[in-house]
Amino acid sequence: ELRALIFDVDGTLAETEQDAHRPAFNRAFLEAGLDWEWSVEFYGELLEIGGGKERIRHYVQQYQSDFPIPNQDLDQFVVDVHEIKNKYFGQLVVDRIPLRPGVMRLMQEAKREGVRLAIATTSDPHNVEALLKSAIAPDGPDWFEVIAAGDMVPVKKPEPDIYQYALQALNLQPEDCLAIEDSNQGLLAAQSAGLKTVITINNYTRNQDFSGAELVIDALGEPAEPFTILSGDAGD
Numbered sequence: 605e606l607r608a609l610i611f612d613v614d615g616t617l618a619e620t621e622q623d624a625h626r627p628a629f630n631r632a633f634l635e636a637g638l639d640w641e642w643s644v645e646f647y648g649e650l651l652e653i654g655g656g657k658e659r660i661r662h663y664v665q666q667y668q669s670d671f672p673i674p675n676q677d678l679d680q681f682v683v684d685v686h687e688i689k690n691k692y693f694g695q696l697v698v699d700r701i702p703l704r705p706g707v708m709r710l711m712q713e714a715k716r717e718g719v720r721l722a723i724a725t726t727s728d729p730h731n732v733e734a735l736l737k738s739a740i741a742p743d744g745p746d747w748f749e750v751i752a753a754g755d756m757v758p759v760k761k762p763e764p765d766i767y768q769y770a771l772q773a774l775n776l777q778p779e780d781c782l783a784i785e786d787s788n789q790g791l792l793a794a795q796s797a798g799l800k801t802v803i804t805i806n807n808y809t810r811n812q813d814f815s816g817a818e819l820v821i822d823a824l825g826e827p828a829e830p831f832t833i834l835s836g837d838a839g840d
């Protein structure tokens with residue numbers, strides 16, 4: 605029996621990556637006096653590293669090896685730049701990043717049917733809150749019984765920890781829940797936690813491997829916009 609839906613945030617609830625997270629990183633670099641700039645295409649590669657702090661650290665180590673910061677100071681540098689980034693993200697989401705099609709309807713129908721709502725995301729909790737308030741309603745965060753996010757677990761997706769955290773907080777077994785994701789890493793995390801997963805693809809993830817997903821669709825769709833089943837067996 606379906607008791608809860610567990611949503612990923614970035615790329616699933618809303619298309620936050622290209623036009624909110626990415627420019628927020630770029631503005632933070634600028635504010636820190638750095639001439640680093642992540643293009644739309646390059647950011648797609650960087651998305652393989654989940655977590656904003658982890659992504660900055662990876663970039664410095666892989667692409668800015670001449671950057672004069674000793675290893676022991678890198679942690680603090682990353683935390684500082686990420687904090688600036690989150691300030692800009694909070695400004696960039698407001699009234700600019702809507703929910704993806706069908707997300708609102710699905711959440712409303714779930715609430716009506718007594719299906720509980722939860723979130724399992726790699727993103728920082730402050731960023732999740734900013735998005736939910738702007739894209740859903742001022743009380744958007746209250747729509748979710750559990751918001752499992754960012755550093756609440758020691759390791760991020762594709763490890764299952766954040767989903768296990770959400771399941772524990774819901775006090776439910778994986779069989780009673782369905783995960784909604786947009787990426788291969790999210791799918792791996794949900795699957796490893798024992799969850800069935802529905803994938804809504806987007807521009808950054810459409811060519812990824814989604815084998816094992818319950819269903820892969822282009823979007824959840826509103827009544828006026830029927831969705832396309834790309835693979836999977838909806839009759840399961």
Ligand code: XBP
Nearest residue numbers: 614654655656725726727728731790
């Ligand atoms: C989202 C992420 C996040 C965001 C940046 O992954 O990987 O790192 O890009 O967010 P998922 P923060 O959709 O799988 O949760 O800067 O807040 O970490």
Ligand code: MG
Nearest residue numbers: 612614615786
């Ligand atoms: Mg995602």
